[in-house]
Amino acid sequence: MALLEVRHLKKTYTNRFGTNQVEALKDVTFSMEEGEYTAVMGESGSGKTTLLNLLASFDRPTSGDIILNGLPFRKIQDKDLAVYRRKNLGFVFQDFNLLDTLSVRDNIFLPLVLAGEKTEEMKKRLSPLVKVLRISDLLDKFPYEISGGQKQRTAIARALITEPKLILADEPTGALDSRASYELLHMFEQINQAGQTILMVTHSTTAASHAKRVLFIKDGTVYHQIYRGDKSRDEMFRKISETLTVMASGGKEYA
Known part of the structure; x- marks a missing residue:
């Protein structure tokens, strides 16, 4: 059974006047196995956000199903969603979403504190986590x-400390320089190799080329996908670039 199933979303x-409708997603279907690393790409307005x-x-x-680890989201009541997110999902945002009033240590601990976890x-x-991410010497500093x-x-440590089923990353390299981006992507690969499932939304061809699969979203549907397989990162980069060029030129869907 797939870890994540997205069915006809x-x-x-x-x-608010009910006079205008925008169809952000039309019919999106895909699945992810445990341990996959998938990037999602598409132009602004394509539906990826x-x-x-x-x-x-x-x-x-509006319709369709999202099923994570066998549980459909539609069966989770609104009042239980926050707890469900803390237990099953980890988030890495472009703008970090750290609290400046908390130390690095306390920012990482925050989701466990909210969950009532014991200090030990x-x-x-x-x-x-801090050893792998090389932030052991930063724990007492502030953001x-x-x-x-x-x-x-x-932010990655904060996402991983809850031991989530799935990491969702939104443009994680968007606010970083080239060196920091490279280090982050290398860490994502290490984390994935250790078994963590990752789905990353990105505009960056370089970032996407580190993933094992790239899904392309266009006009609210899955336009195409590329699997890394035995491709090198450079080959993956070229394949992604070619697909983006075809998409931008209004080319037809791939078979």
């Missing part, structure tokens, strides 16, 4: 005292 937005919001359970679809368990989970790359590594 549709999302239509209606203005809407898809991410639905997968994050921040919004409800929090410390136990923290130790291996305004560290670099963008260090902030993003802190």
